[in-house]
Amino acid sequence: VQLVESGGGLVQAGGSLRLSCTASGTVFSVFNMRWFRQAPGKQREWVATIYEYPETKYAGSVEGRFTISRDDAKNTVYLQMNSLKPEDTGVYFCNMVRIDLEYWGDGTLVTVSS
DSSP: EEEEOOOOOOEETTTTTTEEEEEEEGGGSSEEEEEEOOOOTTTEEEEEESSSSSSSOOOOOTTEEEEEEGGGTTTEEEEEEOOOOOOOOEEEEEEETTTTEEEEEEEEEEEOOO
């Protein structure tokens, strides 16, 4: 199983980015998909989840600004990030999980300048 993230980059505060994560090597549609992020010097934290059915949940720090979505036909999960803040800076990781199976991508760097 391979997860490949893309879409990171440098953006000014208030701007937007859309991250993508494409999976291969498994049946994508049965997995719950999640985004995590890790800021420099900090622990990795959960950002958002989209379930297979597909309910969504968000961390309080991104609620109302970020939107997670999925396209099962493309084996891809997205994270639309609006109104970005400097504190959103970090490496964003894609994660897929189902029961006792869990896979991670290598991450994509998002830098928000003030």
